[in-house]
Amino acid sequence: xxxxxxxxxxxxxxxxxxxxxxxxxxxxxxxxxxxxxxxxxxxxxxxxxxxxxxxxxxxxxxxxxxxxxxxxxxxxxxxxxxxxxx
Numbered sequence: 003x004x005x006x007x008x009x010x011x012x013x014x015x016x017x018x019x020x021x022x023x024x025x026x027x028x029x030x031x032x033x034x035x036x037x038x039x040x041x042x043x044x045x046x047x048x049x050x051x052x053x054x055x056x057x058x059x060x061x062x063x064x065x066x067x068x069x070x071x072x073x074x075x076x077x078x079x080x081x082x083x084x085x086x087x088x
Contacts (some may be wrong), residue, residue, distance in 0.1 A: 009036045013055035022060050029055075041069045 006033040010065070019040075020027040033040045043063055057063060 012058055014058050016054050016056060019056035019060055022058075042058075042067050 014022075016027050016030050020030050020059050023030075030040050034045070038044065038061075040056075041056065041064060043060055047055050049055065
């Protein structure tokens with residue numbers, strides 16, 4: 003079942019799921035480990051290697067449940083003057 007051709011087309015990896023929500027995969031893992039879901043969205047199934055498969059289009063699912071997705075904060079540009087002199 004690890005072959006992408008064997009996986010249902012309505013599922014996606016944790017990385018793709020997180021990309022759709024514009025968050026880090028680590029955020030999905032942490033929330034899943036704490037609550038068993040990501041704001042009510044549960045993985046569809048777990049592969050034999052332990053990887054989770056999530057439903058596609060999570061924004062539509064969250065919108066139906068009334069949960070607002072948060073966006074990643076843009077990192078501040080690095081100011082060359084803030085680096086210590088070598």
